[in-house]
Amino acid sequence: MSGLVDVIACESSVCSIENSVLCYRGYPIDELADHATFEEVIFLLWHGRLPNQTELTYLQQSIIENATLPKKIYDLLSLYAPWGNCMAKLRTAVSFLTHFDDNVMDPSPDADSHKAILIITKMAAIIAAIDRIRNNLEPVDATTIQPTSLAELFLWLLKGEKPTAIATKALDKCLILHAEHELNASTFAARVTVSTMSDMYSGIVSAIGTLKGPLHGNANEQVALMLEEIGDLSRVEPYITDKINRNDRIMGFGHRVYKNGDPRAKHLKALSLELADWHQDRRWYDISVAIASLVQERKGLMPNVDFYSASVYMYLGIPHNIFTLIFALSRSSGWIAHILEQHANNKLIRPRANYTGKRDAVWIPLSDR
Numbered sequence: 001m002s003g004l005v006d007v008i009a010c011e012s013s014v015c016s017i018e019n020s021v022l023c024y025r026g027y028p029i030d031e032l033a034d035h036a037t038f039e040e041v042i043f044l045l046w047h048g049r050l051p052n053q054t055e056l057t058y059l060q061q062s063i064i065e066n067a068t069l070p071k072k073i074y075d076l077l078s079l080y081a082p083w084g085n086c087m088a089k090l091r092t093a094v095s096f097l098t099h100f101d102d103n104v105m106d107p108s109p110d111a112d113s114h115k116a117i118l119i120i121t122k123m124a125a126i127i128a129a130i131d132r133i134r135n136n137l138e139p140v141d142a143t144t145i146q147p148t149s150l151a152e153l154f155l156w157l158l159k160g161e162k163p164t165a166i167a168t169k170a171l172d173k174c175l176i177l178h179a180e181h182e183l184n185a186s187t188f189a190a191r192v193t194v195s196t197m198s199d200m201y202s203g204i205v206s207a208i209g210t211l212k213g214p215l216h217g218n219a220n221e222q223v224a225l226m227l228e229e230i231g232d233l234s235r236v237e238p239y240i241t242d243k244i245n246r247n248d249r250i251m252g253f254g255h256r257v258y259k260n261g262d263p264r265a266k267h268l269k270a271l272s273l274e275l276a277d278w279h280q281d282r283r284w285y286d287i288s289v290a291i292a293s294l295v296q297e298r299k300g301l302m303p304n305v306d307f308y309s310a311s312v313y314m315y316l317g318i319p320h321n322i323f324t325l326i327f328a329l330s331r332s333s334g335w336i337a338h339i340l341e342q343h344a345n346n347k348l349i350r351p352r353a354n355y356t357g358k359r360d361a362v363w364i365p366l367s368d369r
């Protein structure tokens, strides 16, 4: 009962995880990771089928054309202290986007489809702005760059220069691998929120707040901190032994659904090795592999999606403060797919609780307490 373990809370055609095989709309993650672009995955999740060239080009153009942010968003982000939590900044900024959309409360498919594009592309711009403002850098004006994908757009806005093809392709694959995962906690939060016929922005804000936790999306940043704390291959064994002896949670390992390994981990491990060799620096990759081997040997736990994504983002030169925000950017495609599905055939989500408290209490006047 606790944590709703194995409880079926709704019917959905967006994503399946059966016998540890992850599929988006019936397409296995291995196929999508090897052949798709993130934009093809976005279209697949939102429309239930792969796009043709016209539809794909339209989606790509819609994303790039909507990447500019109202100046007031930058002003809002500038109010935060540089050391403020970046997921809290993202949650606030996405909530503030509501004030620039005249159709917020219109749950019609057309209005929701327009919101979907605005949310995912402006989240990319917001995340890049959060990091640049935090580092006292001017945000990049999206009208001055010519990206051809969301991955390239994000890296260009983040770094202020056109990213390399290998970096763009690596991030695109990460976005695909993090896009959707059935009824994980943040997706469930989004569905509960919009099941009251609340708006898509509110559903996304609920989901961001849920993903923020270290047991869910923030594990990737915690893994990066662990890798940096270990620092050297020779310190893996003592560090992990100490954590196990203290019965600490080891971030990036274990999963509620997968008990024999997360099918996404192998793709992220391969990506980490590819980037390590491109950088001619296997340090983070080697430390990660050594940790995974020891944790599996000692605890029987396997890496989840957050484990190798940490070293991938480190090799991409992305600050770990925004690792979870990139997870949110990718997962906004899945959250939106579930919001569209919930709105299309809505029933208020309202489970019951098993009452364990006091019964037949007798009122005591204040003077007698």
Ligand code: SDX
Pocket: 003, 180, 181, 183, 184, 185, 214, 215, 216, 217, 219, 248, 249, 250, 251, 252, 253, 254, 255, 256, 257, 299, 301, 304, 305, 306
């Ligand atoms: C994500 O749900 C999704 O689909 C999420 C996600 C997605 O794509 O949306 O896949 C993304 O959130 C991945 C998970 C990221 N979180 C972490 O890496 C944090 C560390 N992992 C754990 O806290 C844990 O594995 C969970 C939260 C992911 C799953 O926990 P469960 O299913 O609630 O299992 P549990 O916590 O009851 O653990 C079962 C046993 C426990 O031992 P006992 O107390 O019963 O003796 O396994 C142990 C746990 O102590 N255990 C761990 C561990 N994970 C489980 N022990 C040490 N380190 C760990 N990481």
